[in-house]
Amino acid sequence: MAEPAAVVPGLLERYRAGEVRALSRVITVVESGGPQAHALLQQVRSGLEGVARPTVIGLTGSPGSGKSTLTSALIGRLRASEKRVGVLAVDPSSPFSGGAILGDRIRMLGHHADTGVYVRSLASRGALGGLSARSMGVLSVLEGFGVQEGLGFDVLLIETVGVGQSELDVAALADHTVLVLTPAGGDGVQAFKAGVMEIADVLVVNKADLPGAERMGRELRAAQMLGPHDEHTFFPPVVQTVASRGEGSDALLAAVQAHRDHLGSAGLLARRLERARFELRSLVQQRAAALANTADEYLLEGVASGRISADEAARQVLGLPT
């Protein structure tokens, strides 16, 4: 996975000063875990206090919805207005899925020579099938990069490859979650059925040059009106894009800004506490799993034979009162 990486003297300073190689090294250390990683991450985080944070945009949606192309279009648009962009491509893909690593795809799309764009792929999957707690750490590292020299990122884009829990986890990391749908394949209906719509702050109908895009947009808006709402409800904007031609990127960024205005500083802070909660939950679950692995055969045999309920055994393992 991550190469073993030592914390060389001056690393944190060079990272804070905006040196890209130092950034890559800090990420590698944090991603690798271990006591050194924890200490470094804490230093990174303590440097974030009072500093303007990048806008963190998460992109989620079904495979084939064009997330990568949309990511690339957004990078292009943001670079045109001289924003510095960091991209975190999380690939906790199924062991069975083949396919290219997102980061490689983005690099191929022509941003690789641009020093205002930094792309990092995380191949590691969380012990729980979703994003790992380490992804959260890496995100903090991206947030704290170059802060000393005002060379930090303006926008961070997080995209996940593959399906499953990690698609939902992206919402826990981002300030703004963009759900990418297409007119094909009943995407909208599926998203509603699965309750995914609830995590979306902005809805994108990508490939809007395909038949049915208009109708899909209307249906999404109509469905929003069916839910409980009052005059304070923020209805996630519905944006039509044709990412392959760069169309709609401006409208999408405007929709993200609209959501940011809606959140306000209190809302943004609440999102970030939720991110810390997510990280904490991941770590707690990891530790709990390790505790379960120490359970002796007598307890396991008791569960298998019905002598003790699995629930009671779980309480015992955690040392909780009955």
Place this chain on the structure above:
Amino acid sequence: MAEPAAVVPGLLERYRAGEVRALSRVITVVESGGPQAHALLQQVRSGLEGVARPTVIGLTGSPGSGKSTLTSALIGRLRASEKRVGVLAVDPSSPFSGGAILGDRIRMLGHHADTGVYVRSLASRGALGGLSARSMGVLSVLEGFGVQEGLGFDVLLIETVGVGQSELDVAALADHTVLVLTPAGGDGVQAFKAGVMEIADVLVVNKADLPGAERMGRELRAAQMLGPHDEHTFFPPVVQTVASRGEGSDALLAAVQAHRDHLGSAGLLARRLERARFELRSLVQQRAAALANTADEYLLEGVASGRISADEAARQVLGLPT
């Protein structure tokens, strides 16, 4: 999700006597969770002592490998020799994946009128993205069905729809894990790269009428010889099937039996203890997540600001010593 279900008087007796409607009801209660579910599951498990258990076969593999067709072919073959077959179709699918529930597909394949086949779909996904602890409970219910009258299942097939953690979790439930590959798409290479090969007890090259099947079989066998092995090593048999025509089902069942002979009774018992451990781990993680959700803002803010490391916070939440 599961309909609210009461434990009606005599339910357990009718279930043990082999009444299918009682089986469905017991599954529904156990799947629904809650104190009633725990009590009922314990009763079911205590009735399993000393009883011959069904052979539990898990099928895993990439989408499109033909798992459902293979499941259907196996059902056909097993029914021809008058075995009673239970099928647990776990569908912890991505919120984005459309597609039919496996159970429906199997029913459509013509086994629906056969009283010797029972198919149950579990739509619920574990809190951790993989299979839920409840799937384990439902499996126990299937194992204990009809034991009093010798009307129990001879074979249980577990198949999962969708990709991700749940594909791997199936191995934790099954006595025998069948990994289904196809000659197309570099499946074999992918499986080796991801380490999935390690959970397989039997390897199936399905769609063996496609070009490359022979070569793939040779490559899989050659790869097995590259790993560490001695004279006691069990090399997962490689079986060629064309499930759509029912070809290779006999060979597959023979390969499963070969693995069963290799395991012996001690090996089977060890597998079942591992299943209990998996269930315990799932429940412990669920409880731990609930604990993390009670963390107060001060702690979360401490993690976000680097005042306390996430790792230390996790220890605090679990009440563990530093």
